[in-house]
Amino acid sequence: MSTSDDIITTSNGLGYTSSSAAHPESLVKPPQAPSAGEDTIEIKIEFGGGLHLLFSSQPSHKIHIPRNIPNDDNTATQPVNMRYLVKWMKSNLLSEREEMFGDGDGVRPGILVLINDADWELEGELEYELRDRDEIVFISTLHGG
């Protein structure tokens, strides 16, 4: 596949200008998660399409969540999944207007989710089991073009 048509840009393709993104120091820090180690994993979250405005105007976040979570009947543990992450984000990262991001257990229709650059529909959506250093991107498509 030839790339001779490519035009070089300095953008990250997520559609925000630096003026609308909050200065890193003003980031609302998520509550102290257990320190990174065997019990927790690190996840990088990025927002596009204006979604960062719902998350303290910070487009990029690095968070720690438990590696294992109790399963549905609380009998054993299972690896942490996207379902947990979305709930976690709603409780800990979302700064306003929950209905613009969430829809029940999942995300609002019109928000694309990419896991390590792949469409989450190919990875099992909410059931995808997160691994250390995964990069999750949430892009809103609901705005003017």
Place this chain on the structure above:
Amino acid sequence: MPPTPCSLCHTARALVKRPKTGQQVCKDCFFEVFETEVHNTIVEGKGIFERGEKVAIGASGGKDSTVLAHVLSVLNKRYHYGLDLFLLSIDEGITGYRDDSLETVKQNQIEYGLPLKILSYNELYGWTMDKIVEQVGRRNNCTFCGVFRRQALDRGAAQLGVDHIVTGHNADDIAETVLMNIMRGDIARLGRCTAVTTQSEDTIKRSKPFKYAYEKEIVMYAYFKKLTYFSTECIYSPDAYRGHARVFLKDLEAIRPSAIVDIIHSGESFQLEQSVQKGMKAMQTCLRCGYISSNDLCKACALLEGLEAGLDRSALRQTQANSSNAPTGHRTIPMFERYSNVGASQPAEGIEKAVQAIEIK
């Protein structure tokens, strides 16, 4: 889930699940099918463009127009359409929204090496959207913006001397419009809104090459290609009627992704009964500014008169009793000249100094 191979090239890892077809494709194959489908929309039948045509891309700095500028430049070169491309941008005067996105368009001008022209509501009508909303309120102001923008695009294009305007309206937009027209019973618009190219006698041709491109795919394309665009909702849009159609459409898409093209197809298949067609108004020209209209006064002049008279939303209701002369003291829209002498009017900002930052391999 283990990585799945692309269903087209069977080698690279699939990254995108196409809503239109359900296919799982890798990045490069995704670029290829997306660009090829737009190319097919353009050349289908007799084709949208003619060789040598001057084409203005309605550029707002948002995802659709940026991807349109990119794809059209690429296809123009790849398939030798022979088009002369321009970027045309309209400044509605919305602080915190339009001023930021115009910066993005200026960046696009550099990245794609296309001449840019910006036209503002203020210089054309003497009103910015901010002032209009102050007077009219936050509902129904989209009507003003839409009507004024349509004229502004035509005027800007006439000043540039182009024969054709293209906009980034995508499949989702057109499906929403079909739904809105059905919900409001607007059959006149319903018949026109699904055409890929619209043209009446005295207006410039207007086409939508992204008619069958899903919004999701446009966003993925922009993300993977790392294109520069601006993405925030117009600050006045949360109260807009289109929001209802959009939410409904998104819910439909989540259940059955092909619903979007299906709705467009339904819109295309509507046929008006003979008796209804005869009852619809014929087109004439506005007595005041010469723009095309279905009444004596075009919508823009009627809205402007309402604004100047200090009316609020009632400016939307048009009365037939208007004379062709505006009341004294009111601002009016200058006479619309379909073919202006290009040399005399303001030319587009050239690309001489803009070419510095380009690097095309």
